Amino acid sequence: MLGKSSSLIFALSLALLPVKEAFSWGQNGHRIIGEVAEAHLTETTKTKIVALLEGDSLAEVSTWADEMRSSSDVFWRKKSSKWHYINIDNPEHMHEHVDTSIDSKEKVKHILDGMHYSINVLQSKSTSIDEKRFAFRFLVHLVGDSHQPFHAGRAEDRGGNKIKVKFFGSDTNLHSTWDSKLIESENLSFTEFTRFIQTDNAEVIAEYLDSTPADWLLESNHIANVIYESNETDISYGYIFKHMPTVKFRLQQGGVRLAGLLNLIFDPNSKPLVSSLKSVEKNTVNH
Template structure:
């Protein structure tokens, strides 16, 4: 089935409700960087299988589909799949998970669909598009966020004098501040050493989430302007750009690791 028809495919397994907040990780630029890094780290055999499944499209192209479909009311049920909420003192054994789903449950579901030999082509395409997107989401620190501030969405502040919120800064502004296209950014940050690969491989979804949970506290150290307002500018960019690049690189390498295993 052609790509434009698959884009219109409906959900095949979950019936959920609208969550308490809206969360879109990394924006188009970040997700495409992750997809491109992953594509470059696929085996030749797996790359051929995925290219065939996607009707010639790349992982970068489908990486943003999980956000784009949210403009359709028929996809409201997918909103909780983009994040998971957990407080500092909670563990995965003690936290009360969202009964309507979260990003970890979604990745588990779509990995299962990709591995299922009985899944249709439409189901596998959709599962792959979602899976690529959610691997990116979980590596954004505020997508493993605090429930009470909606993953930073309630933290109102300024970005170079313009009104926004903390979550949006991490989704979009810090990545786009680099002033690069996704291909340029991939070329600049996509070189992965064998040491890094060994350090990042072999971890499960909960360990990925724990890394984001550990990183998120630093995101709340906000820069102020002369009027005492939270106004994030060059110091905040300088402080957090290394974290942004690290998480994009880790997400890309880990996505490739998982897909190489799923499609082998």
């Protein structure tokens, strides 16, 4: 798997490639979520993920699944894209179709499957260290993706990618605006941004952790639909003022929930709704 030097090579090669579509949150968004999560990991979890991190931090590995999309490997070129998003046709019935038993990469149809596959690999006693490292790095990324509203958007516009907007007069699209441009407009490093949104409020943390991955995607779908309905295409200061609280809220939630999920997986003594999620999907994960 990738260490720091390999990740840097992939990141540099990615920067030289033509961009075919927007990725997820942008590098800083994912790093913010990873950095927020670091502060909420239990000591047991920190110890158990050392071998999976290979000297990196959560912020560093959070962008790995996007960096790897520049690889020539067939999985990354042809199959990995569907792991990053989901199209929700009927939010009211989504929980009825959640499959927590995904045990093969070939069975992954969307981001929710990808998260459950990764969780299952990490919990399994029979999977190899390389399989666990793959699953761990992908899971860190997908938890972030699940909190970006347009990764649960509409199929017909590819999650806002086909909706053209102006960002301070420059041509872009709605998805890219939410991936990176709103975050970058703050002119903060990911560590500075993290310090501004980090929380130790026990009540807020408990509320965030009382949820499942399916809930996170339903929340994103709801936010995306509200933004769709507003139909704002000329984006400047007013749009940023209106929507930046939502961006910060989702980044904060993503970080706390990432830590809660990792604590649930790796620390049998983590406390539900204090340091870990209550469950992944209706008590399907047991210590």
